[in-house]
Amino acid sequence: MNPVSSTGWPAPRIPRLSWICWVPNRLRNHLSSSLVQEVNIMKTLHFGAGNIGRGFIGKLLADASHQVTFADVNDTLIDQLNHRQEYKVHVVGADQKLDVVRNVAAVSSAGHEVIARIITADLVTTAVGPNILDKIASTLAKGLQARFDAGNLTPLNVIACENMVRGTSHLKQEVLKYLPVAYHATLETCIGFVDSAVDRIVPPAAAANDDPLEVTVESFSEWIVDQTQFKGELPKVAGMEPTDNLMAFVERKLFTLNTGHIVTAYLGKLRGYRTVREAIEDPVIRSKVRRAMEESGAVLVKRYGFDPRLHAAYIEKILSRFANPYLVDEIDRVGRQPLRKLAAGDRLVKPLLGTLEYGLPNEQLQEGIAAALHYRNADDPQAVELQALLAELGPAKALARVTGLDEESEVVRAIVARYETL
Incomplete structure (x- = not known):
C-alpha cells in the first residue's frame, strides 16, 4: 500500500524514469534510446482548458512537443479532450491555416489526479482568468507539498498567463498561504514562479460551430517571460520570449x-x-x-x-x-x-x-x-x-x-x- 503523505493524498510511486535526469552523464550512454526519449519529453500541466488555454498556451506547448495535460472544472470538456486527445485550431489573418493539436489529455482540477500530475510535472502554466487564479492556489499548494513529500526536488517552473500585472508573483503569495511553513524554504529553492506578458485575441467559438473543442485564434501571438525568475533551465518553446525587463x-x-x-x-x-x-x-x-x-x-x-x-x-x-x-x-x-x-x-x-x-x-x-x-x-x-x-x-x-x-x-x-x- 502506498504511504499517505502529509497532504492527506496517497503518496504516489514515482516512476524510475522521473529520476533518469539524476543519472551521471557518463552512464546515459548505457540507457536505451527509447528511455532517454521518454525522459526528454516535457510534461506540462496547464490549468484552464478554455479557448485561450487550448488556442494559445496549450497550442504553443504542444507544438514544442510537450506532453500537455489540461486541468479544468468542466467535466464535459475533460471527457471530450480525453476521448479525442486532439483538437483543431483555426489560425486566421492574412494567411489562414488549420492546425491539429494532438496527444493532449485532461484531468479535473478538483480531483486527486491533478495532484499526481503536479508531482511529476516539468512545467505548470495557467490561463484561467485573474478572478480564478486565487482559486487554484490551494490545489497547487497541495500538489507541491505532495511533490516534496515524494522526494521530487527537481526544478519546476509555474507561469500564470493572465491579463494581469505580475500575475504569477500574485499566485505565489496565494500558494504560500496554503503551503505549510515547513515547506516554504524548499519552494524557494526548487519552484520558479515566472511572471509573463501574453497577447493573442481568442474570441469565443461561433455558436454555429458543432465542434466544442475547435478554437479560432488570430495569427499574432506574444508570450514574454521573466527569465530572471526561472529555476533550472529555461524551457525551449517557440513563441515564448525570455526577457530581463518584463x-x-x-x-x-x-x-x-x-x-x-x-x-x-x-x-x-x-x-x-x-x-x-x-x-x-x-x-x-x-x-x-x-x-x-x-x-x-x-x-x-x-x-x-x-x-x-x-x-x-x-x-x-x-x-x-x-x-x-x-x-x-x-x-x-x-x-x-x-x-x-x-x-x-x-x-x-x-x-x-x-x-x-x-x-x-x-x-x-x-x-x-x-x-x-x-x-x-x-x-x-x-x-x-x-x-x-x-x-x-x-x-x-x-x-x-x-x-x-x-x-x-x-x-x-x-x-x-x-x-x-x-
Whole structure:
C-alpha cells in the first residue's frame, strides 16, 4: 500500500524514469534510446482548458512537443479532450491555416489526479482568468507539498498567463498561504514562479460551430517571460520570449492592446455596435482609439525609452488586429467586468496615472473612462453593480470609489464632465 503523505493524498510511486535526469552523464550512454526519449519529453500541466488555454498556451506547448495535460472544472470538456486527445485550431489573418493539436489529455482540477500530475510535472502554466487564479492556489499548494513529500526536488517552473500585472508573483503569495511553513524554504529553492506578458485575441467559438473543442485564434501571438525568475533551465518553446525587463513589455501590452481594446468596446457600445470590428471600422471611434493609445504610449516612451516610431507602428498593428474580418470579437466579451477594468492598476486608470505623473495629455483616456461608466450589461454582475453605484453615489463619488482617484481632483471633474455629455 502506498504511504499517505502529509497532504492527506496517497503518496504516489514515482516512476524510475522521473529520476533518469539524476543519472551521471557518463552512464546515459548505457540507457536505451527509447528511455532517454521518454525522459526528454516535457510534461506540462496547464490549468484552464478554455479557448485561450487550448488556442494559445496549450497550442504553443504542444507544438514544442510537450506532453500537455489540461486541468479544468468542466467535466464535459475533460471527457471530450480525453476521448479525442486532439483538437483543431483555426489560425486566421492574412494567411489562414488549420492546425491539429494532438496527444493532449485532461484531468479535473478538483480531483486527486491533478495532484499526481503536479508531482511529476516539468512545467505548470495557467490561463484561467485573474478572478480564478486565487482559486487554484490551494490545489497547487497541495500538489507541491505532495511533490516534496515524494522526494521530487527537481526544478519546476509555474507561469500564470493572465491579463494581469505580475500575475504569477500574485499566485505565489496565494500558494504560500496554503503551503505549510515547513515547506516554504524548499519552494524557494526548487519552484520558479515566472511572471509573463501574453497577447493573442481568442474570441469565443461561433455558436454555429458543432465542434466544442475547435478554437479560432488570430495569427499574432506574444508570450514574454521573466527569465530572471526561472529555476533550472529555461524551457525551449517557440513563441515564448525570455526577457530581463518584463515590466516594459507588460505595460506595453496593457497600455496599448488592452487600453485600445477596452476603449473600442466602450465607445462601440455607446454607438450600438456588437463587435470590435464593427466599432473600429467607424472612423470616429478609430481616431479616438488611436489617440488613446498614443496618450498611453507617450507614458511608455517616457518610462521605458521605447522608440516612438516603432511604438507608433505597434499601435497601427493593433488597430489592424481589431479590424480582422475573420475574428468575431463581441463588445460584451471585451467590456465585461468594468469594475476590474476601472481599477487603479488596470488598462484605463494606470495609463491615466502615468500621464499625470509625467504631465502628458490624457483627454482621450478620460473619455474612455467616461464611456466605461456608461457600460450596461444585464448579464454582467459587475456592470449591474457599477450602475447601482452611480445611481446611489453619483458619478464623482462612484468614480473615486472604483478607481481610487481623488474625488476632488481636476481629472475626476474632467471625466465626470465628459460622462455627462456622452
